Amino acid sequence: MKLKPKTLAMILAGGRVDELNVLTYYRPKSAVPFGGFARVIDFPLSNLMRSGLERVAILSQYRSFSLINHIGSGAAWDMIGRYRGVFILPPYIGYGQSHWYRGPADAVYQNLDFIHYHSPENLLILSGDHVYRMDYRAILDYHREKDADLTVAFLKVPLAEAHRFGVADLDDEDGDLGGRVLRYHEKPAHPEFSWASLTVYCFRPEQLYKVLEENQREDQSFEFGRDIIPRFLQRGLRVFGYKFDGYWGYTRTIDEYWRTSMDLLGPKPPIPLEEWGLRTNLEHRGIRDCQPLQVGNEAVIDDSLVYNGCRVEGRVERSILFPGVQVRKGAVVRDSVLFFNDVVEEGAVLDKVVSDVNTTFGRGCRFGEPAGDVARGVTVVGWRNRIPAATVVGCGCTLYPHLKPELLNRPIADEEVVR
Amino acid sequence: MKNFTEPEGRRNTLALLLAGGVGSRLNILVQTRAKPAVPFGGLYRVIDFSLSNVMNSRLGQVGVLTQYKPLSLMRHVGTGEAWDFTGRTRGVKILPPSTGFKDSDWYKGTADAVRQNINFIKSHPSEDILILSGDHIYQMDLDDMITFHRDKQADLTIAMMVVEMSEIHQFGTGITDQEGRIVEWEEKPAKPRTNLASMGIYVFKTRYLLDMLADNREEVDFGHHLIPRAIIRDRVFAYPFTGYWRDVGTVQAYWEANMDILREDSGISPEKWGIRPNPYADGQPADRCPARFVAGCRTRGSLISAGCRIEGVVENSVLAPGVVVGPGAVVRDSIVLDDCVIQEGAVVDLAILDKRAVIGAGATVGHGEGKEVPNRAHPTHLYTGITLVGKEAEVPAGARIGRNCIVKPWTKAAAFPETSLADGETL
Numbered sequence: 067m068k069l070k071p072k073t074l075a076m077i078l079a080g081g082r083v084d085e086l087n088v089l090t091y092y093r094p095k096s097a098v099p100f101g102g103f104a105r106v107i108d109f110p111l112s113n114l115m116r117s118g119l120e121r122v123a124i125l126s127q128y129r130s131f132s133l134i135n136h137i138g139s140g141a142a143w144d145m146i147g148r149y150r151g152v153f154i155l156p157p158y159i160g161y162g163q164s165h166w167y168r169g170p171a172d173a174v175y176q177n178l179d180f181i182h183y184h185s186p187e188n189l190l191i192l193s194g195d196h197v198y199r200m201d202y203r204a205i206l207d208y209h210r211e212k213d214a215d216l217t218v219a220f221l222k223v224p225l226a227e228a229h230r231f232g233v234a235d236l237d238d239e240d241g242d243l244g245g246r247v248l249r250y251h252e253k254p255a256h257p258e259f260s261w262a263s264l265t266v267y268c269f270r271p272e273q274l275y276k277v278l279e280e281n282q283r284e285d286q287s288f289e290f291g292r293d294i295i296p297r298f299l300q301r302g303l304r305v306f307g308y309k310f311d312g313y314w315g316y317t318r319t320i321d322e323y324w325r326t327s328m329d330l331l332g333p334k335p336p337i338p339l340e341e342w343g344l345r346t347n348l349e350h351r352g353i354r355d356c357q358p359l360q361v362g363n364e365a366v367i368d369d370s371l372v373y374n375g376c377r378v379e380g381r382v383e384r385s386i387l388f389p390g391v392q393v394r395k396g397a398v399v400r401d402s403v404l405f406f407n408d409v410v411e412e413g414a415v416l417d418k419v420v421s422d423v424n425t426t427f428g429r430g431c432r433f434g435e436p437a438g439d440v441a442r443g444v445t446v447v448g449w450r451n452r453i454p455a456a457t458v459v460g461c462g463c464t465l466y467p468h469l470k471p472e473l474l475n476r477p478i479a480d481e482e483v484v485r
Numbered sequence: 486m487k488n489f490t491e492p493e494g495r496r497n498t499l500a501l502l503l504a505g506g507v508g509s510r511l512n513i514l515v516q517t518r519a520k521p522a523v524p525f526g527g528l529y530r531v532i533d534f535s536l537s538n539v540m541n542s543r544l545g546q547v548g549v550l551t552q553y554k555p556l557s558l559m560r561h562v563g564t565g566e567a568w569d570f571t572g573r574t575r576g577v578k579i580l581p582p583s584t585g586f587k588d589s590d591w592y593k594g595t596a597d598a599v600r601q602n603i604n605f606i607k608s609h610p611s612e613d614i615l616i617l618s619g620d621h622i623y624q625m626d627l628d629d630m631i632t633f634h635r636d637k638q639a640d641l642t643i644a645m646m647v648v649e650m651s652e653i654h655q656f657g658t659g660i661t662d663q664e665g666r667i668v669e670w671e672e673k674p675a676k677p678r679t680n681l682a683s684m685g686i687y688v689f690k691t692r693y694l695l696d697m698l699a700d701n702r703e704e705v706d707f708g709h710h711l712i713p714r715a716i717i718r719d720r721v722f723a724y725p726f727t728g729y730w731r732d733v734g735t736v737q738a739y740w741e742a743n744m745d746i747l748r749e750d751s752g753i754s755p756e757k758w759g760i761r762p763n764p765y766a767d768g769q770p771a772d773r774c775p776a777r778f779v780a781g782c783r784t785r786g787s788l789i790s791a792g793c794r795i796e797g798v799v800e801n802s803v804l805a806p807g808v809v810v811g812p813g814a815v816v817r818d819s820i821v822l823d824d825c826v827i828q829e830g831a832v833v834d835l836a837i838l839d840k841r842a843v844i845g846a847g848a849t850v851g852h853g854e855g856k857e858v859p860n861r862a863h864p865t866h867l868y869t870g871i872t873l874v875g876k877e878a879e880v881p882a883g884a885r886i887g888r889n890c891i892v893k894p895w896t897k898a899a900a901f902p903e904t905s906l907a908d909g910e911t912l
Contacts, residue, residue: 102775103791142771332780339774340792348771354567354764357756358527358790358804359776360747369780374528374791375756386775 069149071121073206074186075114076177078170078265079107079194080127085319088448089422091467093132096194098317099405099423101330101339102371102386103353104346105136106317107194111152112345115143117202119190120150123180125173127157127166135350142347155180169288175278186271191290193265197315197326199342205268205308208244215273215303218247218295219266219310229254231262232291236307247305252291261307263291264314273303313337320464324420324444327403331369331384339371351406353389364395380410388423397427400436411455418461421447428455435461443481496631499611499691500544501602502535503595504619505552510735512866513875514839516894519551520734521619522558524822524840526746526755527790527805528762530561531733532619537760539615540568542627545575546609549619550598552582552591560766567763580605594705600698606691614694616687616707622742623730624758625686630724634688640719641693643667643712644686646726656682657708659716659723667721672708683708684726693719729753737869740837743803743820747786773806782810797827811846819851828882836872839894845882850874852885855908860889862911867891 079096089098096107107124114122122145126133133154140152155177157166167173174181174191181189188206200219209217220234232252236245236259251257267290277297285293298305313336315326329336348354356375361367366381375389380397390407393399397410402419409426410416416427417434427433431453434445443462447453450468459465460480473484508520515523521532532549539547547570551558558579564570565577580602582591592598599606599616606614613634615627625644634642645659653674660669660679671677687707689697697704697711704710715721729752733739745751764771773792778784784799792807797814807824810816814827815834822840827833831844834851844850856870867873867889875894880886881901887908896912906912 340777340794343772344774345772348764354771355756355759355761357746357754357760358788361784361787361789361799363786365785367778367784368782370778371775372778372789373775382778 071119071149072187073119073121073190074181074184074188075119075122075190075192075202076174076181077107077110077122077124077192077194078173079124079133080167080170080173086317086323088446088464088466089320089323089420090128091422091448092129094126094128094130094194095317096126097132097136098195098323099388100197100317100323100327101337101344102388103373104344105350106197107133107136108344108346109197109199110192110194111143111145112343113198113200113202115145115345116343117200119202120145120147121184121186122152123177124152124154124194125167125170125177126154127173130154130156136347138347138349142349143345153180169293171278171281171290171294172288174274175282175288178275178278181271189269189271189274191267191269195317196264197317197329197337198264198313200266200310200312202266205266208240208306208308209268212240212244212306213304214268214306215270216295216298217244217268217306217308219264220261220307221264221310221314222260223262225257225260228257228260228262232265232295233257233259234261234263234307235259236261236309242309242311244306244308247295247299247307250291250295250299250305252289252296261309263295264310265290266308266310268308273298273301277301320420320444320446324403324418327386327420328384328401330371330386351389353406356389362395365393405449418442419445419447421451422449422467424449425451425453427453428457430456432456432458434459496542496544496628497612498544498615498631498688499606499609499613500539500547500615500617500627501599501606502532502539502547502549502617502619503598503685504532504549504555504558505592505598506618506620507553508620508734510866511733511739512736512863513873513891513894514736514739514837515554517554517876518557519553519555522554522561523733523739524805525622525733525739526743527788527803528764529755529760530762531622532558532561533760533762534622534624534755534758535617535619536562536565536568537758538623538625538627539617540570540761541759542629542631544615544627545570545572546611547577548580548602548605548609549577550580550592550602552598555579555581561763563763563766567761567765578605594709595707596698596711597705599694600702600705603695603698606695611691614689614691616689618685620734621684621730621732622753623684623726624728624760625726627686630686631688633724634722637665637722638720639688639722640690641712641715641721642688642724643721644684644726645681645723646684646730647680648682650677650680653677653680653682657685657712658682661723665722665725667716667723670713670716672713681723683712684730688724736837736866736871736873740820740869740871744801744818746788746803747801779812781812805840814844831880835870835888836874838874839876839878841877842874842880842892843878844874844880845884845898847882848880848884848886850880850886852887852905853908855888858887858889858908860891860911861909863891867909 145152235249239245317323362379372387380393396413398415406423411429414427414431445463447465448467459478462481464483466485504521506520570577659667731742776793779796790806796812805823811829813830828846830847832849860867872890874892878896879898881898885905891911
């Protein structure tokens with residue numbers, strides 16, 4: 067049957083991370099807004115769409131509502147039709163089976179019946195929280211060409227940073243294209259290799275089934291990097307590395323999130339959003355119904371991305387405004403990312419702020435210090451805050467969601483956490 | 486008795502949208518599309534206003550009567566999903582003229598168009614029929630009009646508003662008694678006796694409309710034929726409307742209504758009105774990224790859609806999705822439709838650029854002081870200084886195009902005789 071897809075894609079979208087906790091209070095990391103109108107998971111979803119891989123499962127357990135809402139029918143990514151579809155797989159209770167996903171590998175294991183049902187030739191497993199563009203057909207081709215049991219995508223990183231990743235020693239069997247994985251270390255304290263795993267895995271399903279069984283029987287942890295890849299190597303299976311050399315953006319911490327967002331800006335942005343053709347679900351939050359951005363007579367917008375539904379009457383520099391953001395007269399927004407429906411009232415000044423949805427910055431608020439000192443921290447503001455007028459907040463602060471206004475009736479010092 | 490199949494709050498009313506209008510005074514803007522399909526306000530088309538009003542009034546069954554160049558209209562309406570017209574009790578159907586045993590002709594007028602679709606009306610049983618045009622920019626609670634119609638036990642209710650005496654000759658006019666009943670009617674009077682004008686929005690009792698249409702097949706127009714007869718014989722009421730309403734049937738009116746969105750006090754606000762565009766229709770606005778404002782650009786008093794890239798200066802203008810304004814380029818007092826490119830150093834002043842037009846580097850569209858020199862070929866279309874550039878037209882680098890000019894769609898750069906087009910000329 068030619069029409070039946072040979073590859074099933076699974077996106078690991080469940081996680082939240084403590085470092086991003088204010089932004090992942092009500093949503094999994096993959097559903098965090100990014101790029102002025104989209105969500106982080108839109109990157110893998112758009113990549114899948116453009117790679118022609120349109121049968122997709124999403125493994126999710128943390129605060130799934132925002133994610134489920136965002137995926138909708140899958141029509142936004144054309145994943146709807148007889149041989150196309152997107153399925154959200156939450157944890158479930160069954161016979162002899164009643165726990166949450168204990169890790170990504172456990173999440174896949176608990177859904178083996180789903181995979182069997184689709185009986186794919188290749189299983190592509192991706193994490194849902196990176197910003198990148200990749201044509202997955204290239205790694206699938208390489209995987210098939212090498213008759214591999216597992217192919218992992220790797221990116222060369224400075225050795226000094228390699229301790230944060232799973233790193234591999236690759237041979238140069240296929241030059242710039244890839245090579246055999248000789249050794250693999252998960253987040254080593256003293257890394258010896260600089261090929262970092264991008265958590266893009268292409269599996270031969272039969273081998274994965276066996277290794278997952280073994281992992282369930284013998285291990286206490288259920289991570290692909292820590293447990294599954296080493297077991298593939300132990301068994302002497304054919305494990306290959308596919309060398310990726312494009313942009314790769316992380317969103318694991320507030321600083322990373324901010325820096326990756328700033329990569330959308332500038333004269334030659336490292337993330338050329340228009341060229342990448344990012345797709346999102348315009349139904350989510352009804353952004354399809356927004357009218358064009360209204361720019362006031364005294365407004366200044368410089369080196370910024372602004373979506374429909376915004377209204378700018380003040381000054382916006384090097385910033386990203388999601389739909390529905392209002393910047394009133396005399397207000398200044400610099401080096402900041404403001405999520406849906408934030409309001410910056412008259413005369414408020416924001417420097418290096420990442421603010422979650424539905425937050426209002428009262429008149430004359432002062433957040434952060436003017437740029438020039440890049441080392442200053444990013445201030446993150448949780449959703450549904452009403453910042454009282456004239457509040458002064460330092461750099462690198464953390465304001466939890468929905469704070470009682472009386473908690474903010476004093477100056478907030480640099481690096482302070484208010485909850 | 487309440488009809489059990491009628492969902493809570495939804496009226497047993499069928500909507501017929503007359504979307505056949507040519508709107509020829511819009512000149513090249515309607516060369517490839519009907520007037521209701523003309524893009525408006527950056528993201529919308531004119532018909533979105535009527536369709537959204539119908540949706541927001543909780544009417545779910547709609548027929549769209551088309552005739553003139555219906556292609557872009559059909560593509561835009563699609564399944565009607567954008568206006569929630571999909572589902573068990575909702576639907577939108579495009580009704581083009583068709584040949585048949587008896588009615589083998591084009592629509593001869595508004596009433597004739599409705600008459601030729603009697604089968605559609607009968608196959609969607611209704612208590613009342615709402616007839617409206619797809620040509621106007623306004624917001625109206627049609628649900629309230631239907632309530633008014635039923636309260637008055639009217640056979641026909643016509644939405645009417647007060648207009649300037651100087652403009653009244655373009656409308657059907659009515660004189661009402663104290664109760665709101667229309668007692669006299671004059672269609673496009675040369676010497677008007679009232680300033681109360683018909684907006685072309687009618688609510689008929691379905692039974693009554695079918696009888697009227699059956700009476701005399703020679704009656705092809707509502708304003709000229711059916712309404713005057715109904716007023717003499719039956720209960721016809723005027724439903725009063727106040728608020729923003731524009732017929733964007735001329736280039737000047739179209740330009741002004743677009744510019745009105747930029748002014749807060751103008752009374753028009755598509756988003757607040759609940760007007761829905763269709764981002765999944767042609768040109769795939771669904772794929773657009775946020776508008777990009779490159780360092781050093783300047784944008785003021787404008788409406789900017791997603792997918793634009795601004796490097797130059799934009800003032801007092803409406804930009805549809807995907808417009809590129811190159812470095813040093815200036816766009817002023819203009820309406821620029823989807824995916825136009827204004828190259829480096831070009832100037833667009835008081836112009837309307839149709840989709841995908843390209844203005845070459847250093848060219849000027851709207852040059853000089855000759856705003857009072859009307860267009861020679863179409864002096865009644867262009868006389869206020871606005872220059873039109875057609876769909877996918879190319880203006881060569883360094884060219885100078887004057888005021889009230891027309892550059893026809895698909896004009897190639899090579900077709901320019903010399904580098905300048907004088908005020909009022911057409912190419």
